[in-house]
Amino acid sequence: MDAIGTLRMLSSQMELEHAEETRGFDTPSAVAPGYSTTNEPVCFTPKESRSAFVHPAQLPNGKQILLLKTLLSSACERDCYYCPFRAGRDFRRATFKPEEFAGLFMKLHQAKAAEGIFLSSGIAAGGANTQNRILDTAEILRKRFGYRGYMHLKIMPGAERGQVERAMQLADRVSVNLEAPNTERLAKLAPHKVFMEELLRPLRWVEEIRRSQPAYKFWNGKYPSTVTQFVAGGADESDLELLTTTSWLMKNVRLKRAYFSAFHPIHDTPLENKAAVDPLREHRLYQASFLLRDYGFDLEEMPFTPDGNLPLPTDPKLAWAQMNLVERPLEINRAEKRELLRVPGIGLRGAEAILSARRTGKLRDLTSLRKLGIIVRRAAPFLLLDGKRPASQLAMY
Numbered sequence: 001m002d003a004i005g006t007l008r009m010l011s012s013q014m015e016l017e018h019a020e021e022t023r024g025f026d027t028p029s030a031v032a033p034g035y036s037t038t039n040e041p042v043c044f045t046p047k048e049s050r051s052a053f054v055h056p057a058q059l060p061n062g063k064q065i066l067l068l069k070t071l072l073s074s075a076c077e078r079d080c081y082y083c084p085f086r087a088g089r090d091f092r093r094a095t096f097k098p099e100e101f102a103g104l105f106m107k108l109h110q111a112k113a114a115e116g117i118f119l120s121s122g123i124a125a126g127g128a129n130t131q132n133r134i135l136d137t138a139e140i141l142r143k144r145f146g147y148r149g150y151m152h153l154k155i156m157p158g159a160e161r162g163q164v165e166r167a168m169q170l171a172d173r174v175s176v177n178l179e180a181p182n183t184e185r186l187a188k189l190a191p192h193k194v195f196m197e198e199l200l201r202p203l204r205w206v207e208e209i210r211r212s213q214p215a216y217k218f219w220n221g222k223y224p225s226t227v228t229q230f231v232a233g234g235a236d237e238s239d240l241e242l243l244t245t246t247s248w249l250m251k252n253v254r255l256k257r258a259y260f261s262a263f264h265p266i267h268d269t270p271l272e273n274k275a276a277v278d279p280l281r282e283h284r285l286y287q288a289s290f291l292l293r294d295y296g297f298d299l300e301e302m303p304f305t306p307d308g309n310l311p312l313p314t315d316p317k318l319a320w321a322q323m324n325l326v327e328r329p330l331e332i333n334r335a336e337k338r339e340l341l342r343v344p345g346i347g348l349r350g351a352e353a354i355l356s357a358r359r360t361g362k363l364r365d366l367t368s369l370r371k372l373g374i375i376v377r378r379a380a381p382f383l384l385l386d387g388k389r390p391a392s393q394l395a396m397y
């Protein structure tokens, strides 16, 4: 098999790895109207998703690039129950050597076929040895080939603190996949991964290193961002458990983003007969995590059902507003920014636009709001416009 064939094989099941806002992995509606306007993913057809190893992706700074998402090796000695690469599963494996992969990537990069890279790997001869191969690849790219583009490196379970620091010096983003929200749930998914020591501790190291060292020591003089991923529904955990851990990580280790991958069974794995999780659950988890990260919501305010899950039919911001704002609508001419952000249909840019417009006069009708980018059909039931409910105006929209 030629190198491109190997790369295609290694990348073929990377849809499990949400790592940036890549098309086809975050559902197109993962960022709903009234949520952040900075993370808008766009659509990638299922056929393209299956065949491509380079994916259009949106970086944390909003820039769109072609991102190569791949493994260095699909050989793995671990046996995570949900994973297509688990040890003992019968399929053809492939492995790149660091020099070989770095050379191939640079050819793609020079041909403008790949502008950034996300590099992970199956584990062979321990997490630390595997991490070294990832780091060697990154160093060849940065130091021998002078690659200056976007780089996201996965931190392997079992990596050492010095390796985490080295990854931070080379990468724009580093990530550790927690997979499950706590020790008990992880045992149902990946019995040989150790939640606290192997997964949570590296995320703590990243933050400790960021706090103890100046930014100029890191790639491009900036601290790398950190993300994680959960297999949503794989361990029968609740949304409350997933969002409790997400909220803790955002507050304590400055997690930039949690990715949620709705569980779907893979043939010839111990969970092959487990039912797939509705992708809408993934979507609701994203919405809730944006409310926690960007909209000033607390975990306690999430509209969890008694079983600890988010209602699937209604987005969490709308559910909160229906419980809290219908009887006490918000006067748009007096509301503070944090209050505006709680109204469905008003996103981060919309709230700023309202504050700015108020400096020149009162907002009295839905047409003015629509011109500011507000989704008036969603927002109107929860607002007062100069003391009046805009219900009668709504018929025009």
Ligand code: SF4
Pocket: 076, 077, 078, 079, 080, 083, 084, 085, 086, 087, 121, 122, 123, 190
């Ligand atoms: S360690 Fe990673 S690649 Fe290996 S089986 Fe587990 S999830 Fe899959």
